[in-house]
Amino acid sequence: MSTDPIKNKHIVLGLSGGIAAYKAAELCRALVKAGASVQVVMTEAATQFMTALTMQALSGREVFTSQWDSKAATDGSGHAIANNMAHINLTRGADAVLIAPASADFMAKLLHGRADDLLSLLCLAKPSGVPLILAPAMNREMWAHPATQRNMAQLKADGAHLLDVGNGDQACGEVGDGRMLEANDILSDLVTYFTPKVLAGKRALITAGPTYEAIDPVRGITNLSSGKMGFAIAEAMRDAGCEVTLVAGRTALDSPRGVQTIPVISANDMLKAVQANVDNADIFIATAAVADWRPANAATHKIKKDGSGKNGESAAPILSFVENTDILATVAASPRATSYPLAGSLYCVGFAAESEHLEAHARAKRERKGVPLLVGNIGPATFGMDDNALLLVDANGTKELPRAAKIALARALVLELAQRLNP
Ligand code: CTP
Secondary structure, three states: OOOOOHHOOEEEEOOOOOHHHHHHHHHHHHHOOOEEEEEEOOOOHHHHHHHHHHHHHHHOOOOEEEOOOOOOOOOOOOEEEEEOOOHHHHOOOOEEEEEEEEOOOHHHHHHOOOOHHHHHHHHHHHOOOOOOEEEEOHHHHHHOHHHHHHHHHHHHHHHOOOOOEEEOOOOOOOOEEOOOOOHHHHHHHHHHOOOOOOOOOOEEEEEEEEEEEEEEEOOOOOOOOOHHHHHHHHHHHHOOOEEEEEOOOOOOOOOOOEEEEEEEEOOHHHHHHHHHHHHHHHHHEEEEEEOEEEEEEOOOOOOOOOOOOOOOOOHOOOEEEEEEHHHHHHHHHOOOHHHOOOOOOOOOEEEEEOOOOHHHHHHHHHHOOOOEEEEEEHHHHHOOOOOEEEEEEOOOOEEEEEEEEHHHHHHHHHHHHHHOOOO
C-alpha cells in the first residue's frame, strides 16, 4: 500500500480504554513509518491497557494523559506553548484527530459533548476543520446495542468519520462484530480519507492477474503475472472515489478492502465475469495477462504417462490450442465504448506487456484494440515485482511514468485518467 497521502500529516492519536489499545501501538508505528508526525493522547482508562511509555517511544513525543498536566503542548507546526492548555494547542494545525480504540463509553461521552478528561475535552475544543475519525472497538453485544448504534449515528450526523469494525474472535472469547480494525486497515482507510476524490461517482471494472488454462485437472498453462499492478490500480481508483469491481485471476494477493473482487481462473471465466459487469462501468481497465491460447480439449482426467519408460517425443502428449477471445478488444468494440466521449459511454484502457520495442508495439496495440489509452510496460522487467515503469500512449502522443512503486504509478495513472475524463 502506498501511504503517500499520509506523508507529512500531523495526526493526534487518541486512545480510549479497550483491549484493542495494543493495536494502537502498531498503528502509531505504521503512521510514523508512513511519514506522519503523531501526538498521542490517552485517557486514564487507556493507560490501564497500554503504557504511555510505549506510546512515547513509538511516537517520539511526550504523551498527554491529563488536562492538568502542565508540560508545554506542541501544536501541528511544532510550536511548544507553555500556557497549560493542551486541550487547545494539541489540535491546532493537526490534520486529523484519530481515536483508536474508540470505546463505547468514549463515544457516548463525545456524543453528549462531555469534557471531563483531556481527550474528550480536546475533541470538543478542536477546530471544526480538523476531522474526527473514530475506530470503534468493543464486544459484539455492546456493538449491537441500540444505544451504541444510536450514538454512532448521531456522531456521524455531527460530522465524525466512523471507520468499520472487524468481525471475528474477540478478547472476551465471543465471536462477532466489534473488533477494532487491524493497524494496516486503519492506515489504508486513512489513506483513502486523505486522497482527493478526483473520480468521485465513477464506476470502474478492472481485470488483473494471470489466467490459467487447464490441460487436465492437475496441470495447466499460465504466466508470470502477479496481479500487483492491477490490484494497485484498483486501490488507487477506490481511493479516488470510484466504485471498483476487480476481476482477478489466481494471485497471492488479498482482495483490496472496499473493492468487489470476482475471482476467476481461465480466460473464458474472465470474459464471462467482464461481460456480466461491464454494463455498470464507466471505465474499463484491462491489466490482466490473459492467456492467448488454451488447450483445445482439456482432459477430464489426469493424463498418464504411457508407462513405456521412454522419455522420447513419442511418449509425450501432443497438445493443440485454440485462441481465447480478446476480452479488451471485444469490450472496446461494444457500442458504449465506441461512442466515447458521449454521455453514458465507456472509457477503455488497455495494457501492453512487451519484451522489446515498447513504444512501437504499444502504439500498434492501441490501434489494434481500438482503445483511447494504452499503457505499455516491459513484462519481464515487472512481472512479480513491486515496481514498474509505464508508457502512456493516446491519440496525442506518449507520456512516460518513470520507474516507481506500482501503487505510486497507479495513483499517477488515476490522475491521468481524471484529466482525460474530467477535462
Ligand atoms: N487482453 C485481453 N484478452 C485477451 C488478450 C489480451 O483482454 N485474450 C488484453 C490485456 O488485458 C491487455 C491487452 O489486451 O490489456 C494487451 O495484452 P497483451 O498480452 O500485451 O497483448 P496481446 O493482445 O495478447 O498481443 P501479443 O501477445 O501479440 O502482444
